[in-house]
Amino acid sequence: MRIALFTDTFLPDINGVAKTLGRWTRFLESKGVECQVFAPTSLTAGDNDVFRVERFYSIPFLLYPECRLAIPNPVQLRKSLHAFQPTLIHCATPFNLGLFGLYYARKHRTPLVASYHTHFDQYLSHYKIPWVEPTLWKYMQWFHQSCQRVYVPSKSTLDHLHAKGLRELEIWSRGVDTERFQPLVDRKSVLEAYGVDPVKFVMLYVGRLAPEKSVDVALDSYAALPAEVKENCHLIIAGDGPSASHLRECYEGDPGITFTGFVQGARLAELYAAADVFLFPSATETFGNVVLEAMASGTTVIGPSAGGVMDIIEHEVTGLLCPPGDVAAFTQALLRLYDSKETCSKLALAGREYALRQSWDEIFNKLLASYEEVVYGTSGNPRHSQEARMVR
Structure with a gap:
């Protein structure tokens, strides 16, 4: 498999989504799975040369200034994707970069999955713009309707999205490094x-x-x-x-x-x-x-x-x-x-x-198996996204 991952945050950004996606990318590489990440420029100092990451000019996101919205260069993106030839598109954002991933998957009939990381709808009232919520959910339904899987981190999130009309939901939980986080301390x-x-x-x-x-x-x-x-x-x-x-x-x-x-x-x-x-x-x-x-x-x-x-x-x-x-x-x-x-x-x-009991390896092995089911189905041969949607 060759995975193209579109995200609005990635290492060296310091937040739960960036860390999870960074750990996931490392896991894929350890399994011999090629992964190309498309992400905004990061304002955080750090080195992530171990990853294959293509960066794009970005601006702060209104509800979460630490998170950046990329301004994609379509010519650059098309050239990179043509060279990489992904067999699966993963959109970890429904916004700018994710939109390009969606359009590419539709045009080239490439299997498409998404992951949902943030309850932006629940942020709206805190930022005094609750009237945006109906429009947001219409957009979210439209964006995710082409996805063979929509990965969510918890059962409560799955229930929340299902009630909002999203389908093909699957839990991708989170683990913890129990060697780093442990009780022994001075x-x-x-x-x-x-x-x-x-x-x-x-x-x-x-x-x-x-x-x-x-x-x-x-x-x-x-x-x-x-x-x-x-x-x-x-x-x-x-x-x-x-x-x-x-x-x-x-x-x-x-x-x-x-x-x-x-x-x-x-x-x-x-x-x-x-x-x-x-x-x-x-x-x-x-x-x-x-x-x-x-x-x-x-x-x-x-x-x-x-x-x-x-x-x-x-x-x-x-x-x-x-x-x-x-x-x-x-x-x-x-x-x-x-x-x-x-x-x-x-x-x-x-x-x-x-x-x-919350092992990252066990969690990631399940996600990789889900990827393989989307790409290969039960036949072991790659299939187009339209055929994949008919299975579920």
Whole structure:
């Protein structure tokens, strides 16, 4: 197989989609499958020479400025695709580059799949443009109707898209590196590096600081703790984004809150493991990679009973779930874990055991088998996209 992957984010960008696609590309190369990536120019410093990536001029995306929209050069794209001769087109974006992938697949009768990574419809109300949603879903239905598979990261995302009229949906889950994210850490030195007393009960949020992530719920839940409890607690907010300046201004006078800015790599893994509780209130996730990373790190998790997070956390077994946006419920969950080390440890252990079963290799082998079914069917011979659609 020769895979042409069209995406609006790729390594060295630092986000869940870019990391997942980068890991997927490495896996394909390890299996001897050629992969050509078409992506926007990246503003992130880094080296990805190990990948075959063609870059295009890009502009910031309105709802997610860290994500870039490519302005494709049709002549350059056609020339590259003609030379590469893909046997499968994978569109990881429905926007500019994805549109070119769609048109190429239709014109050349090349099998086409897509993957859905972001609930942009759920971002709209946070950015005061909810009236765009009906038009967005009409476009999404039109874009995905030609796809033999639409890969989604979780059961809740599958149900959401099915209700919106999308078909040929298949779950492509996410794994976690349990050697990088693990419980063993020098808690004292990690926390002291951020000015946090290791004796405190430490709560951690990791992620983008933006309206759709509901970081304010985490902050308000901490603020609502009884004074005698709060004085023994500390909340660490790790991340950056459009809301960072505003949140810092609102809470700069609270000695129990630390904003670390963006953290990655070994420092992030250590921070997960050093915390007592991972507090993640975002209800707009299609999956929730950070939740799985925290669980792998042996940290008890509290999340919303919505979105992809709900598919990772089993309430009262591997963590605690609260109604989305319910500050009182999140505060009570924090109090419960603060009061009961036994409950905290039991949930953390079960979460770690769950994470250990989320193997990237197993997940990627299933996706590769799905690719092969789309391209070859059961006959072992390549088939055109129209024939493939008739099978399902």
